[in-house]
Amino acid sequence: MRPEILNPLFAETRTLDGVGPKMAKPLAKLGLERVRDVAYHLPERFVARRAIANLDDGAEGEQIIVALTPTEHRAPYNPGRGPYRVLAQDEIGNICALTYFGRASYSAKKQLPVGEKRWVAGRLDRYGDMLQIVHPDHVEEDSAAHLARMNEPVYALSEGLTQPRVASLISQALERLPELPEWIEPGQFEREGWPQWRDALHLAHKDDNRSARDRLAYDELLANSLALLLVKADSRRRRGQALVGDRALRDRLDLPFEMTGAQRRSISEIEGDLQQEAPMLRLLQGDVGAGKTVVALEAMLIAVEAGKQAAMLAPTEILARQHFETLRAMAAPTGVEIALLTGRAKGREREGILLGLLDGSIDILVGTHSIFQDTVSYRDLGLVVIDEQHRFGVAQRLALAAKGRRAPHTLAMTATPIPRSLTLAQYGEMDVCRLDELPPGRQAIDTRVVPQDRMEDVVAAVERHLAGGQQAYWVCPMVRETNGGFESDDIAAAEARYAALKERFGDAVTMVHGQLTPDVKDANMARFAAGDAKLLVATTVIEVGVDVPSATLMVIEQAERFGLAQLHQLRGRVGRGSEKSVCLLLRGGELSETGRKRLALMRETQDGFRIAEEDLELRGGGELLGTRQSGEAAFRIADLDQVQRLLPAAHADARLLIDRDGGLTSERGEAARILLYLFERDWGVQLLRGG
Ligand code: ADP
Ligand code: MG
Numbered sequence: 224m225r226p227e228i229l230n231p232l233f234a235e236t237r238t239l240d241g242v243g244p245k246m247a248k249p250l251a252k253l254g255l256e257r258v259r260d261v262a263y264h265l266p267e268r269f270v271a272r273r274a275i276a277n278l279d280d281g282a283e284g285e286q287i288i289v290a291l292t293p294t295e296h297r298a299p300y301n302p303g304r305g306p307y308r309v310l311a312q313d314e315i316g317n318i319c320a321l322t323y324f325g326r327a328s329y330s331a332k333k334q335l336p337v338g339e340k341r342w343v344a345g346r347l348d349r350y351g352d353m354l355q356i357v358h359p360d361h362v363e364e365d366s367a368a369h370l371a372r373m374n375e376p377v378y379a380l381s382e383g384l385t386q387p388r389v390a391s392l393i394s395q396a397l398e399r400l401p402e403l404p405e406w407i408e409p410g411q412f413e414r415e416g417w418p419q420w421r422d423a424l425h426l427a428h429k430d431d432n433r434s435a436r437d438r439l440a441y442d443e444l445l446a447n448s449l450a451l452l453l454v455k456a457d458s459r460r461r462r463g464q465a466l467v468g469d470r471a472l473r474d475r476l477d478l479p480f481e482m483t484g485a486q487r488r489s490i491s492e493i494e495g496d497l498q499q500e501a502p503m504l505r506l507l508q509g510d511v512g513a514g515k516t517v518v519a520l521e522a523m524l525i526a527v528e529a530g531k532q533a534a535m536l537a538p539t540e541i542l543a544r545q546h547f548e549t550l551r552a553m554a555a556p557t558g559v560e561i562a563l564l565t566g567r568a569k570g571r572e573r574e575g576i577l578l579g580l581l582d583g584s585i586d587i588l589v590g591t592h593s594i595f596q597d598t599v600s601y602r603d604l605g606l607v608v609i610d611e612q613h614r615f616g617v618a619q620r621l622a623l624a625a626k627g628r629r630a631p632h633t634l635a636m637t638a639t640p641i642p643r644s645l646t647l648a649q650y651g652e653m654d655v656c657r658l659d660e661l662p663p664g665r666q667a668i669d670t671r672v673v674p675q676d677r678m679e680d681v682v683a684a685v686e687r688h689l690a691g692g693q694q695a696y697w698v699c700p701m702v703r704e705t706n707g708g709f710e711s712d713d714i715a716a717a718e719a720r721y722a723a724l725k726e727r728f729g730d731a732v733t734m735v736h737g738q739l740t741p742d743v744k745d746a747n748m749a750r751f752a753a754g755d756a757k758l759l760v761a762t763t764v765i766e767v768g769v770d771v772p773s774a775t776l777m778v779i780e781q782a783e784r785f786g787l788a789q790l791h792q793l794r795g796r797v798g799r800g801s802e803k804s805v806c807l808l809l810r811g812g813e814l815s816e817t818g819r820k821r822l823a824l825m826r827e828t829q830d831g832f833r834i835a836e837e838d839l840e841l842r843g844g845g846e847l848l849g850t851r852q853s854g855e856a857a858f859r860i861a862d863l864d865q866v867q868r869l870l871p872a873a874h875a876d877a878r879l880l881i882d883r884d885g886g887l888t889s890e891r892g893e894a895a896r897i898l899l900y901l902f903e904r905d906w907g908v909q910l911l912r913g914g
Contacts, residue, residue: 225900226900228897229900231258231400231401232257232258232400233259234399235258236256236257236261238258239258239261239396240395241391241392242392246384249380249381249382249383249384250381250384252381252382253379259396259901261392261393261395262393262397262399262424263439263859263860264378265436266377266378267377267379268376268431269376269377269430270374270375270377271375272288272375273285273287273288274289276314277289277313277314277315277317278313278317278347282347283347283348286344286345286347286375287344287345287346288342288344289344290341291313291319291321291340292312292313292338293309293310293311293312293321293335293337293339294311294312294318294337295337296331296335297309297310298328306322306323306324307322307324307328307331308323308355309323309331309335318354319347319355319356320350320355321335321343321355321356321359322350322356322357323358324358330361341361342361343356343359343361344359344360344361344375345357345358345359345360357385358387358388360387374429374430376428378390378393397424400421400425401421402421403421403901404894404897405419405420406445406891406894407438407442407445408891411872416434417434417437417438417441418434418435420442423435423439424439436860436865437865439860440858440861440862440865441869441873442898442901443858443860443861443902444858444873445873445876445895446899446901446902446904447858447873448870448873449877449880449898452877453881453908455653456885458501458502458630458633459501461629461630462500462630463499463500463502463503463630464500464605465498465499465500466498466525466526466605466606466632467497468494468497468528470528471528472528472557472559473525473528473557475557475558476520476521476524476553476556476557477556478517482514482517483514483660483661483662483663485513485657485658485659485660486514486517486518486660489507489658490518490522492505493505493518493521493522493525494522494525496654497606497632502630502631502633503606503634504633504654505634505653505656506636506637506654507656507658508637508655508656508658509636509637510638510658510659510832511792511796511831512662512665512798513638513659513661513662515636515658516546516549516550519535519608519610519636522608522634523535523587524554524557524559527559527586527587531603531604531605531606532588533586533605533606533607533608534587534588534589534601534604534606534607534608534631535587535588535607535609535610536591536592536595536609537589537590539591540565540566540741541744541745543565543590543591544563544565547561547563547589550589554587560584560586561585561586561589562576562579562585562587563588563589564589564590564593564599565590565591565593566591566592566593567741568593577598577600580599580601581600581601581602583602604631605631606633606634607631608634608636609633609636610636611636638792666798666801666802666803667829668794668798668805669803669806670806670826671805671808671826672808672810672826673808673809674810675812678809681807681809684776685697685728685758685776685778688776689757689758693757693773693774693775693802694751694754694771694775695774695778696758696761696777696796696797697724697759697760697761697777697780698761698763698777698778698779698780699716699717699720699760699761699780700716700780700784717734717736718736720760720780721760724758724760730756731756731757731758732757732759732760733750733751733756733759733760734760735759735762736761736762747759751771751774752771754773763785763789771796773800774796774799775797775800775804775805776804776805776806776807777796777797777806777807778807779793779794779806780809780811781810782809782810782822782825783810783811783818783821783822784811787821787835788831788835791825791834791835795831798829808822808825817841821838824837824838880892
């Protein structure tokens with residue numbers, strides 16, 4: 224149960240003044256569902272506002288403070304539609320429109336009487352041939368001078384939100400912060416001279432306060448380390464079962480290839496782990512195409528040889544289905560029974576599977592998260608394989624998988640190459656094996672960087688490619704227009720590109736993205752996999768899986784917007800067959816120095832581990848850990864730099880605490896529980912009760 228002291232933080236955002244049903248959606252889009260999220264919605268950056276005597280002194284796009292005298296109020300032609308404008312004049316007669324959307328117009332009516340000079344602050348823009356400030360802040364005259372030097376926070380927005388709106392929600396959220404006990408080790412806290420939690424949040428919204436931000440990041444890292452260590456401690460406590468296979472099934476496999484050395488090594492390490500009674504907690508790291516599936520199959524066959532069942536968890540329906548098909552084909556000669564369970568299985572089909580799991584007639588189950596629902600019981604689950612999409616969340620799934628009385632062995636697989644220094648942050652103290660050797664015969668993917676405005680040439684290249692009988696992917700950009708602060712839709716971009724390409728290529732084009740129904744998505748995917756469709760337009764949903772060897776061309780729009788790890792994974796969709804493959808990275812505009820180097824690195828190497836390590840060097844951003852906006856990243860507060868600087872201490876601190884007070888019952892232990900709930904790592908706390 225969540226500690227009561229956190230209740231005000233976990234209240235929904237609609238309990239804040241001014242949040243109605245309309246605002247729920249844009250807030251949810253930013254991941255702001257609770258007061259806590261709002262308080263932690265830290266500024267992306269700060270801009271300095273400059274007080275100017277008249278509008279001639281302000282540059283377009285600049286944050287300014289200026290004294291204006293309203294001359295005229297213009298209500299929208301059609302009430303409720305279109306903005307409310309107040310025309311106002313500076314001291315030398317320049318006219319500027321103060322523009323308000325929606326309810327904000329009420330305050331404009333009241334606060335801007337015609338003929339009375341007022342100080343306003345905001346970004347100076349142009350609307351047609353008129354200057355304008357959208358949703359200006361109204362400033363008390365005597366505070367104007369002070370504000371001019373103050374830093375103005377700039378927050379990430381989504382469509383339907385404005386800076387002042389968000390700022391108002393944040394100040395409400397900050398008022399609700401309770402006083403929480405200190406969870407940071409006192410020595411550490413003193414040494415760093417960090418502010419207390421509540422002060423740190425206030426400070427982090429005020430200006431670029433490194434100490435405050437570090438403290439908040441440290442909290443998050445500490446929470447994560449604690450949760451991972453709790454999972455580890457729990458699995459140590461529980462007895463597992465030793466699985467010893469007799470090779471009967473594995474010997475019947477008839478693979479069309481020789482295992483690589485790395486595959487052999489990994490399998491024998493896994494086999495060694497499975498023979499122990501202590502549950503295995505192992506991570507198999509292997510680049511896209513490194514051949515993880517067959518390693519997983521061997522591991523699962525060991526479990527079945529030992530008379531147990533195995534389950535494989537895939538992140539998406541598409542991937543679950545694909546794994547199911549692949550495994551079933553590979554394992555056909557062994558005669559093991561493999562079933563697929565996704566959220567879509569209903570009625571009789573579902574019941575049949577549930578029965579088969581219970582009576583043991585199903586040996587291996589492949590599925591999405593539904594395979595761990597309460598209604599799913601296994602006769603004797605010996606091994607769980609987690610094929611991971613989300614870069615984080617492995618530990619959470621481990622906690623899920625740990626539900627059985629006797630802990631199953633766990634093998635997590637990831638294709639995200641992460642630098643060694645970050646493995647700990649993401650996976651805690653798991654044992655790791657790396658598939659650092661690609662199967663032979665892979666051809667280098669010819670990677671080129673092309674300006675986006677050569678679109679005609681690109682389309683012509685695609686046309687030649689398709690005419691040659693091969694297939695291609697077209698990946699649409701992640702659109703995020705930071706300028707106006709609005710997040711336009713990736714889906715819309717994909718739809719538009721699809722429509723354009725369809726005019727050129729007709730039915731040869733198909734599309735997948737997150738807003739298509741699962742049935743349509745699957746049908747489209749199947750058409751592409753079968754070769755009936757030649758060109759697949761997609762958002763990044765294809766990042767994770769999808770194995771179509773005859774697809775040998777990949778176009779990635781606005782490649783500079785992607786993380787390198789992500790580009791690498793996308794590119795891994797091609798080069799899977801024996802044909803030469805090409806990847807065209809379209810760059811949207813002029814690149815920064817770093818941007819240029821990053822794309823050059825993609826051109827230069829195909830080694831995912833090297834790309835990950837060097838990307839880490841090139842950028843200090845949080846990109847490698849997943850775009851923060853995606854909601855997938857484990858760390859919402861800590862950026863990559865902070866992870867590197869602060870994680871070792873946080874991890875050591877967490878370990879010390881768990882060693883001394885594994886049940887988290889001391890005073891500091893109680894504070895740590897609060898921290899775990901605060902960062903929604905309560906799955907870690909939940910394990911305490913079992914033990
Ligand atoms: P990933 O690690 O990305 O999951 P897969 O397991 O999907 O990779 O393997 C990619 C492709 O390589 C598959 O078509 C698989 O059959 C093939 N493959 C796996 N191991 C080998 C090997 N040792 N030699 C040749 N091909 C292999
Ligand atoms: Mg795979």
